[in-house]
Amino acid sequence: MTVTLKKPAASATPIICVTRDSLAATAAATLSPTERQWLATVGFTGAPDTHVLLPGSDGRLASVWAGVRSADDPFALSALPMALPEGRYRLDDAAGLALSAEAAAHAWALGGYRFTRYKPARRAAAELQLPASAEARHGLLLAQAVAATRDLVNTPAEHMGPADLAQAAQALATAHGARFKQTVGDALLKPASRFPAIHAVGRAAAPERAPRLIELRWGSPKHPKLTLVGKGVCFDSGGLDIKPADGMRHMKKDMGGAANALGLAQLVMAAKLPVQLTVLIPAVENAIAGNAYRPGDVITTRAGLGIEIGNTDAEGRVILCDALAYAAESKPDLIIDLATLTGAARIALGGQLPALFCRDMGAARDLVDRGLAIGDPLWHLPLWAPYHAGIESDVADIVNTGRGPQAGAINAALFLADFVPASIAWLHIDLYAWNDASRPGRPAGGEAQTIRTLLDWLTARYAG
Structure with a gap:
């Protein structure tokens, strides 16, 4: 554990946090x-994500001076756990900038994150000792969820097929006392199930990688219904x-x-939010075989709408439509879908900014503002109704x-909107789930985006 919630030991090395503006006064x-x-000799200026080791008169490490952006930066300390000498550290708030306990716990924990399933870390992360508090515990809670999300995305398709994704969902359900269910393979076509679009996309995969709808349910029926839908394409060959080849290289992340x-x-x-939570994951592998769905096919959906297949590589929206239609049938208070849906969103906004589509302009603005404030951004794009003509079929x-x-990202969002009644609040988030390059606390590879x-936002909506 890279963060320990306990009274810091007197022997732990102090870390003094400064900004560029506060360095001179704090040092003086x-x-x-x-x-x-x-500090001047080694060129330390208090720049974010930089640090300097200050030796004592005995030659031992006396303190660490660390440059940060602000007291609540969620990645303020992320450059330190794998850069400092192994050992125990504590924050010296009296000498330097007092960091938020939540931000400190989150930043340090993710600074020590490494995906180690196949290759062990080259060294152990340094340990940060923080006084126990609700804020510090919340920071660790956030970091643990981010790390778990990254691990799922980073796992190659060989070990993260539809069945493996279902096992991960079942383990999460067991840990929190939730109910788990999955509908697998040809059972998707039975009248009692009716998920034909999910089946069509995933039917070409090997039997052990059969398509499925994964369901997780938790919470009291007295509370408002919140439904999360996640695109689970465990590998996308197109x-x-x-x-x-270059477009397929990272398609293990298409279940992001x-x-x-x-x-x-x-x-x-x-967090025990007062909601009745449902999670729906259509999980498939978009494979190639004699029974693969074809360009020009017309696929029947759960909602009764027929989909002409213009391209088999636009499979995410096809499986999501069945899950969204199913989600809408219970008339939830809110549906949120998350999907690595379009390259167009990446071209428009890049990998660091997920695209948000929302029918409620006020909610969209609130989400964008919250994301900017807490360092987990997203950006609002319009559900521009006149573009719907571009996805209407002759057959x-x-x-x-x-x-x-x-307008590829907008077209995809409008496609999904056809399966969510206007009477139901709905967010669609087109995300990348990946870091192309490493930054402190955010190594290259799988990433959690927008969940913080x-x-x-959900806490404000449901817990006030």
């Missing part, structure tokens, strides 16, 4: 001229419209929406591709 108030000269839905569910249950109700390359912001 607490350091000798020789020590101040040392189907018969096969992807090129499902991973983030499970991460958010973990937070909702751990079916709608087509799963637009008429051209423009969504928890903050």
Whole structure:
């Protein structure tokens, strides 16, 4: 454990946090001229994500000076756990900037995160001792959910197929006393189930990787219904419209929406929000075989709408439509779907900014503001109704591709909107679930995006 909630030991090395603006005054108030000269000699300016080791007169490490952006930056200390010498550390709030306990716990825990299923970490992370508090515990709770989400996305498709994803959901359900169910393979076509679109996309996979709908249910029926839907394409070859090699390389992450839905569910249950939670994950592998669905096919959906398949690589929206229609049948207070849905959203906003689609402009603005405030951003794009003509088909109700390359993320969102009645509050989040390059606390690879912001917003909505 890289963060220990206990009274810090007197022997733990102090960390003094400063900003660029506070460095000079803090150093003048607490350091000798020789020590101040040392900071100047090594070029320490208090820049974020930098630090300097200050030696004592005996040659041992006396303190660490760390540059941060602000007291509530959720990644303020993330550069330190794997850079400092192994050992125990504590924050010296009296000498430097007093960090938020939540931010400190979150930042340090994720600074020590490594995906180690196949390759062990090169060293142990340094330990931060923080006084126990509700804020520090909440920071660790957030970090644990982020780490669990990353682990799911980082796991290769060989070990994270539809059945493995179901096992992860079942383990989460068991840990929180939730109910678990899955509908697998040809059972998706039975009249009692009726998930034909999920079956169509996933039927070409090997029998042990059969398509399925995963369900998790938790909470009291007295509380408002909250439904999370996560895209669970455990590997996306593109189907018969096969992807090129570079486009397929990271497609283990195409279940990133499902991973983030499970991460958010973990937070909702751990925080005991007063909601009746349902998590729905259509889990498939978009594979190639003789029975694969084809361009030009017309797929029947649970909602009764027919989908013309313009491209088999636009499979995410096809499986989501059955899950969204099913979610809407119970008339929940709110539906949130999370999906690695379109490259168009990445072209528009890049990998660090998930796209938010929402019918309620006030809610959208609130979410964007909260995301910016807590360092878990997303950005609002419009559900521009006139573009719906671009997904209307001559042979079916709608087509799963637009008429051209423009507004691809909006077209996909409008496609999903056809399966969510206007009377139900709905958020659609088109996310990347990946870091292309490493930053402190955010190593290259799988990523949790928007789940801290969504928890903050849901807490305000349901717990006041």
